[in-house]
Amino acid sequence: MESEPDNLIGCKRCGTCCKKGGPSFHIEDLSLIEEGFIPAKHLYTIRKGEPVCDNRIDKIISAPSDMIKIKGQGNRWVCFFYMEKENKCDIYQYRPIECRLLDCQDTSGIEQIFGKNLLTRQNIIGKIEGLWDMVTEHDQRCSYExxxxxxxxxxxxxxxxxxxxxxxxIEYDKALREIVVAKGGLESGLLDFLFGRPISIAFKHYL
Structure with missing residues (x-):
């Protein structure tokens, strides 16, 4: 593992933070995705208005905007890039800013950026004609509002x-995902990044 920055010298590398889910991405992290260090197929989007747990207050709130996050491993919250056997991060050198600022003994650093300058899908794919139009149409049709x-x-x-x-x-959401893979040639792994989690899963929060 690469050397730790000074503020993380005391890190015990217990993996607790990595096992509780991946970080949210901020504008500062855009280059990590654009340059391919963190592929979009390993990300998912919590869309604006979607019910999400605010760990600071342990309460379900509505997401204020897009929240781009790293997928878990299988059906677990464990960050996709956490290597459990080696107990280290597979992308340590290119980890997002929240990971860089997180200090279990002093959370003031990460608290200062919590919910600020969040990276959105538009920042990443907004200039890709056709694809962004499709994402926008889906958002309008399936808005959490x-x-x-x-x-x-x-x-x-x-x-x-x-x-x-x-x-x-649910049928619209399912059909759109199938079409962009079958006819658009997109990787199925990109669907949760482009369109957020399936609407069928979303309704479990309401029913």
């Missing part, structure tokens, strides 16, 4: 209309 309104309107008793709307959104 509309999903929340639909849920609030239905109340505890789910109406036939509610179930139909839910079914249509």
């Amino acid at each position: 509309e999903i929340t309104k639909l849920f609030d309107k239905s109340g505890k008793k789910k109406s036939k209309y509610f179930l139909q709307e839910v079914s249509q959104l």
Whole structure:
């Protein structure tokens, strides 16, 4: 493993932070993706308005904007790039700013950037015509603002209309993902980065 910066000399390399999920990306991390050090296929997007846990207050909140994060290993939260047997980071030299600032003994550094200057999909693919249009259309059709309104309107008793709307959104989301892979030639690993987590998973937060 590469040498540690001075503020992390006391790190015990217990892997606790790596096992609790990958970091959120900030504008400062854009070059890591653009230059291929962290491939987009290993990332996923929490979309604006999506229910997400704020670890600072241990409460579910609505994401204020896109949150680009590193995927876990299989069905676990463990960061994709954490090498458990070796107990080290596979991209240590190119790790995101949150990883660089995180100090278990003094969290003031990471707290100062929490939720600020977050990297968005538009920062990364906004200039790619066609692809960005598709992402924007999906966001509009499957926005969490509309999903929340639909849920609030239905109340505890789910109406036939509610179930139909839910079914249509899930089918649209599923079909779009299948089309961009089959006809667009995109890697399936990019889908959760481009369109966020499947709508079928999203509705589990509401039901």
